[in-house]
Amino acid sequence: MQFGYTILYVSDVAASLAFFENAFGLKRRFLHESGDYGELDTGATTLAFAAHPLGRMNLPEGYVAADASPLPLGMEIALVTDDVAAAHAQALRHGGVELQAPSLKPWGQTVSHLRCPDGLLLELCSPISA
Numbered sequence: 144m145q146f147g148y149t150i151l152y153v154s155d156v157a158a159s160l161a162f163f164e165n166a167f168g169l170k171r172r173f174l175h176e177s178g179d180y181g182e183l184d185t186g187a188t189t190l191a192f193a194a195h196p197l198g199r200m201n202l203p204e205g206y207v208a209a210d211a212s213p214l215p216l217g218m219e220i221a222l223v224t225d226d227v228a229a230a231h232a233q234a235l236r237h238g239g240v241e242l243q244a245p246s247l248k249p250w251g252q253t254v255s256h257l258r259c260p261d262g263l264l265l266e267l268c269s270p271i272s273a
Contacts, residue, residue, distance in 0.1 A: 154195060242258060
């Protein structure tokens with residue numbers, strides 16, 4: 144067994160891909176011609192986005208849409224970078240909303256939190272030194 148995908152349901156797949164491309168330099172791996180599904184090239188694990196209609200098809204009983212919730216969902220995407228402050232500032236320039244400015248944690252890691260334009264909770268963090 145291995146972790147293969149995180150698929151996030153969003154209102155606009157292309158816009159979500161563009162945010163991560165523009166704010167963090169991630170590369171688009173795939174966008175289906177329908178615009179309902181897309182993936183970013185993030186290494187061994189795929190970060191993917193699917194349109195809400197696909198989410199409703201997969202989960203007919205419903206789910207909480209991140210962009211409809213006044214509070215962030217109780218889960219986050221974490222991106223690791225050596226320069227959290229610069230990545231945080233870049234995310235804000237591209238439509239992210241600050242929840243927590245970069246700060247040094249007691250365990251020595253720098254961490255910030257923001258909401259992406261599609262409502263998803265994003266952590267930016269420095270590597271944890273072993």
